[in-house]
Amino acid sequence: MDTLTSTPAVFSQRARQLTSSAIREILKITERPEVISFAGGLPSPEGFPIAELQAAFDRVLATQGATALQYGRTEGYTPLREWVARDLSRDGTLIDPEEVLIVSGSQQALDMLGKLFIDPGSKVLVEAPSYLGALQSFSLFEPQFQSVPTDAGGLIPEALDDELCRDARFIYALPNFQNPTGLTLDRARRQALVERCAALGLPVIEDDPYGELRYGGEPQPSLLELGRAVGATVIRLGTFSKVLAPGMRLGYVVAPRDIIGKLVQIKQATDLHTATVTQMAVYETVRNGFLHQHLPKVRALYQRQCGYMLDALQRYFPADAQWTQPQGGMFIWVTLRDGIDTAELLQRAIARNVAFVPGAPFYAGVRAPTNTLRLSFVTVSEDRIRAGIQVLGELIGPAVGGR
Incomplete structure (x- = not known):
C-alpha cells in the first residue's frame, strides 16, 4: 500500500514549541479497563442529568x-x-x-x-x-x-x-x-x-x-x-x-x-x-x-468519594506522607518524603495498573518539586479507590523509621 508523502510542512515557531498535556498523555493509558485511574479531572457520569x-x-x-x-x-x-x-x-x-x-x-x-x-x-x-x-x-x-x-x-x-x-x-x-x-x-x-x-x-x-x-x-x-x-x-x-x-x-x-x-x-x-x-x-x-435541585445530589456523591479516598490514604500511605483535606471539588494533593520522584513512581504504578498525575507539570516559573502528585477521586468506585491507593502505598514504601 502506498504511503502518502508530501513536502514537510513549515510550522510556526509557536507551534514548534507546543507540547502535549501530561494529563492527556496519561489518559491514553487509562483507557484500558483494568487501569484504576486517579489521573483525569473528569466529573462523575453519575451526576449527568x-x-x-x-x-x-x-x-x-x-x-x-x-x-x-x-x-x-x-x-x-x-x-x-x-x-x-x-x-x-x-x-x-x-x-x-x-x-x-x-x-x-x-x-x-x-x-x-x-x-x-x-x-x-x-x-x-x-x-x-x-x-x-x-x-x-x-x-x-x-x-x-x-x-x-x-x-x-x-x-x-x-x-x-x-x-x-x-x-x-x-x-x-x-x-x-x-x-x-x-x-x-x-x-x-x-x-x-x-x-x-x-x-x-x-x-x-x-x-x-x-x-x-x-x-x-x-x-x-x-x-x-x-x-x-x-x-x-x-x-x-x-x-x-x-x-x-x-x-x-x-x-x-x-x-x-x-x-x-x-x-x-x-x-x-x-x-x-x-x-x-x-x-x-x-x-x-x-x-x-433545576440546578438548586440537582447539585445537592452531586455534592453528596463527591463528598462520599472524597471520604473513601481520605480513608484509604490514612490506611495505606506512609506516616510521613501529607495530603490536603478538600472541602469540595475533585482533587487531593499529596506530598511525599524528599527523594521520591513521582514521575518514576507513576511508571511503576502503571505497571500495576494504577495511574495518577505527578505534580511537577503544575508548576511554572519556579523549580518544581518532584515529590508531589494529584489524585482525582470522583469517577472511581469505593473498592477501586481502596485497591489503587493500597498499590500506591506499597510502591511508596513505609515511612522512614517506620509508621
Whole structure:
C-alpha cells in the first residue's frame, strides 16, 4: 500500500514549541479497563442529568428549531446571559448581562484571555502549583511566568510585592477547591488579594469551575464580589461542565464591558459564536431552578468519594506522607518524603495498573518539586479507590523509621 508523502510542512515557531498535556498523555493509558485511574479531572457520569438534558433539547428543537440551528450572537444567547447575571447577583453583586460572554468551555476563555493580555515576554502571575490547562494555554503566547508562593491556606497575598507584580499583565487564581491542590482561600486572604491587586491596578482572573461543588466548610465570597467593592478588576470564569456535563462545552466570562468587548472581537475571529442549540438547551434546563435541585445530589456523591479516598490514604500511605483535606471539588494533593520522584513512581504504578498525575507539570516559573502528585477521586468506585491507593502505598514504601 502506498504511503502518502508530501513536502514537510513549515510550522510556526509557536507551534514548534507546543507540547502535549501530561494529563492527556496519561489518559491514553487509562483507557484500558483494568487501569484504576486517579489521573483525569473528569466529573462523575453519575451526576449527568441525562434525562433532563434530553428533554430540554427535545423542547428546544420542537418549539424553536429554526433559531436553535441558526447562527447566533457572538456574545451568546441572551436569555442564558441574563440567567448567568441573575445567578451571580444572588450575593448582592449586581451583574449586567452585557458583562457576560458565553464561551465554548472555560478553556476557550483562557485561550482568549491569553490573546487579549499576553505579548511575548509579558509577565503573568500564577499560583505554585496552578491549573495545568491554564499554563498550557497561556504558554502558547510565550509569557514570562512568575509564581506566587502558596502554603496550606493556598495563595499568599502578602507575597504580591512591588517587584513581583511590576509590569505583570494579570494574576490567575482558583480560589475554590483549587486544581490541583483542592485548597480554598479563606475570606481574609481573598480580601487581601483583591485589595492588593486594586492598589496595583493588576487584573485578577478568577477561575471558578468547582465553586458549586462545596460539601464542607462555609461558603466564601467570590473574588468578583470582593473586588468590585474595592475597585479591583476581576475577570470571572465559570462553566457548566462541572454542574451539568463537560461534553456540552459551555462556559462564561464575567468582566467589565471594555474587556468583554475585546473578547467578543477575539471570539468572532475564533469561532463566531458558541453553539446556539447547546446554549438554548442549557437555558431550558436551568431556567426554572433545576440546578438548586440537582447539585445537592452531586455534592453528596463527591463528598462520599472524597471520604473513601481520605480513608484509604490514612490506611495505606506512609506516616510521613501529607495530603490536603478538600472541602469540595475533585482533587487531593499529596506530598511525599524528599527523594521520591513521582514521575518514576507513576511508571511503576502503571505497571500495576494504577495511574495518577505527578505534580511537577503544575508548576511554572519556579523549580518544581518532584515529590508531589494529584489524585482525582470522583469517577472511581469505593473498592477501586481502596485497591489503587493500597498499590500506591506499597510502591511508596513505609515511612522512614517506620509508621
